[in-house]
Amino acid sequence: MAGGIGSRFWPMSTPENPKQFLDVLGIGKTLIQMTFERLIKTSPAENIYVVTNTAYKEIVLEQLPALKPGQVLTEPIRKNTAPCIAYAAAKIHAINPNANLIISPADHLIMQENNFLTTVDVGITCAEKGRIATIGILPTRPDTGYGYIEFEKNGKLEPNQVIPVKQFREKPDLKTAESFIAAENFYWNAGIFIWKSKTVLDALKKFQPELHSLFASDLSFYNTEKEQEHVNACFEACEDISIDFAVMEHAKNIDIVLSNFDWSDLGTWGSLDTHLKKDQKNNSVVGKGAHLFNSKNCIVNVPADQTVLIDGLEDYIVIQSENRLMILRKENEQALKSYVGEVNSK
Numbered sequence: 142m143a144g145g146i147g148s149r150f151w152p153m154s155t156p157e158n159p160k161q162f163l164d165v166l167g168i169g170k171t172l173i174q175m176t177f178e179r180l181i182k183t184s185p186a187e188n189i190y191v192v193t194n195t196a197y198k199e200i201v202l203e204q205l206p207a208l209k210p211g212q213v214l215t216e217p218i219r220k221n222t223a224p225c226i227a228y229a230a231a232k233i234h235a236i237n238p239n240a241n242l243i244i245s246p247a248d249h250l251i252m253q254e255n256n257f258l259t260t261v262d263v264g265i266t267c268a269e270k271g272r273i274a275t276i277g278i279l280p281t282r283p284d285t286g287y288g289y290i291e292f293e294k295n296g297k298l299e300p301n302q303v304i305p306v307k308q309f310r311e312k313p314d315l316k317t318a319e320s321f322i323a324a325e326n327f328y329w330n331a332g333i334f335i336w337k338s339k340t341v342l343d344a345l346k347k348f349q350p351e352l353h354s355l356f357a358s359d360l361s362f363y364n365t366e367k368e369q370e371h372v373n374a375c376f377e378a379c380e381d382i383s384i385d386f387a388v389m390e391h392a393k394n395i396d397i398v399l400s401n402f403d404w405s406d407l408g409t410w411g412s413l414d415t416h417l418k419k420d421q422k423n424n425s426v427v428g429k430g431a432h433l434f435n436s437k438n439c440i441v442n443v444p445a446d447q448t449v450l451i452d453g454l455e456d457y458i459v460i461q462s463e464n465r466l467m468i469l470r471k472e473n474e475q476a477l478k479s480y481v482g483e484v485n486s487k
Contacts, residue, residue: 142225143173143193143201143247144216149409149474151481152465153442161248162200165413167427167442172407173247177205179254180245183261190214190233191247192225211364217373222332223387224379227345227356228372234338235360241268242341244334244384250416252403256300260400263301264335267396273344274335275306275389277328277397278404283318286408287329288385290397294326300401309389328397331404334384341388348391355379410458411474414440428461438471 147160154160161173170178173191180189186207193201195215202213214228226244233240243261251257264274277290289310309330313321321327334341345353355375362371389395405412417425417440424433428443436454443449443461451459458474460467469477 142222142244143191143197144219144225145246145248146219147248148478148481150407151477152460152467153462157196158200159197159248160407162197162204165407165427165442166250166417167445171204172250173201174204176245176247176249177207179251179257180243181207182254183258184243187212190229192216192229193247194219214372215369216376218376220376220379220381222384223345223349223352223382224356224376226341226384227352227379228375230338230341230345231357231360232363232368234342234357235363238339240338241265242334242336242338244332244336246332246406248407249331249333250403250405250407250413252416254402256400256402260301260398260402261335263303263398267303267398268336268340271337271340271394273340273389273392273395274303275395275397276331276333276335276400278331278400280322280327280329283315283322284329285312285315285318286412287406288312289318289321289327290330291321291327292397294324298325298399300399302399303396304399306395306397309385328399329404330385331400331406340394344388344392349380349382349387352379352382352387409474409477410440410460411471440471 143161145159146156147154150160153163162171164171177189190212191201192214195217198213198215202208202210214232216225230242233242260276264276267274275290291307291310292304293307342353342357355378362368405416407413414425419425422437424436424439424441426433426441429445430448431441431443432450434452436451438456439454440458441451447461449461456471458469458471
């Protein structure tokens with residue numbers, strides 16, 4: 142899934158060039174390239190599909206030259222994750238009704254890839270049994286920006302343990318998040334799902350019959366010249382709804398696979414900070430031309446060909462991208478989306 146605009150990663154991420162197509166770590170690879178390299182270890186290139194907005198198809202093909210144009214599925218309108226998944230599942234089911242699907246966002250950061258692949262294999266085993274597998278992330282803090290997955294805890298929790306899901310919980314307030322952490326039977330919802338195409342289509346038919354009718358009642362359009370016209374009409378008519386609301390909050394055949402790899406959804410600059418190298422003053426710096434003096438606990442990202450001098454800042458985020466500069470206190474990062482809205486409205 143690569144259709145988002147990453148508004149919380151402004152000023153680098155813009156609607157014209159969102160964060161999944163950016164090298165936010167400064168390592169010469171974009172997030173979607175890192176995602177592709179990770180998934181190609183579990184699926185051949187010809188079986189990897191990218192669902193993105195129509196405006197980004199050429200960027201995807203440029204950054205992932207191993208893909209053919211037919212593997213880039215385009216949405217004419219952003220309607221959240223359920224229609225995106227319904228489209229991909231219906232198209233792939235028309236090709237192979239026994240297919241296992243790994244649904245993954247294109248803009249997440251996952252370290253310890255071998256551990257990730259082991260967890261995916263466990264999820265595929267669940268999927269083969271007709272279950273919906275969701276990968277849970279061990280929470281390291283009472284984060285209010287993530288959804289949580291609740292499950293029954295019986296004894297010691299082990300990596301790659303499979304446990305039936307009790308319920309999905311939406312992003313909590315701080316007090317509730319702290320109670321989740323204390324209970325030890327709540328993991329973060331990574332938004333990575335593994336299931337058979339038939340399983341998710343059956344779930345959509347049961348819980349979202351209108352969405353299923355649009356995308357999956359007639360599979361003859363897929364993989365033909367009529368596909369895009371048909372899909373465009375489906376997106377025009379369908380509801381804007383997430384897969385969590387559409388399916389995960391209703392289905393009873395869901396397992397959580399407990400992971401043990403380092404993960405971040407990179408929803409904010411602060412979430413990126415924990416994955417960057419620090420200098421002696423706890424500054425995270427990307428960009429050879431950035432020079433910090435008397436500054437600490439800052440996040441700095443500047444183009445490699447620009448020289449930037451920073452003096453006397455503490456707990457700030459400084460991002461330079463093309464003709465946009467952001468200097469933002471860390472404590473105000475949750476307000477960034479509204480700030481950008483004001484900037485764009487003037």
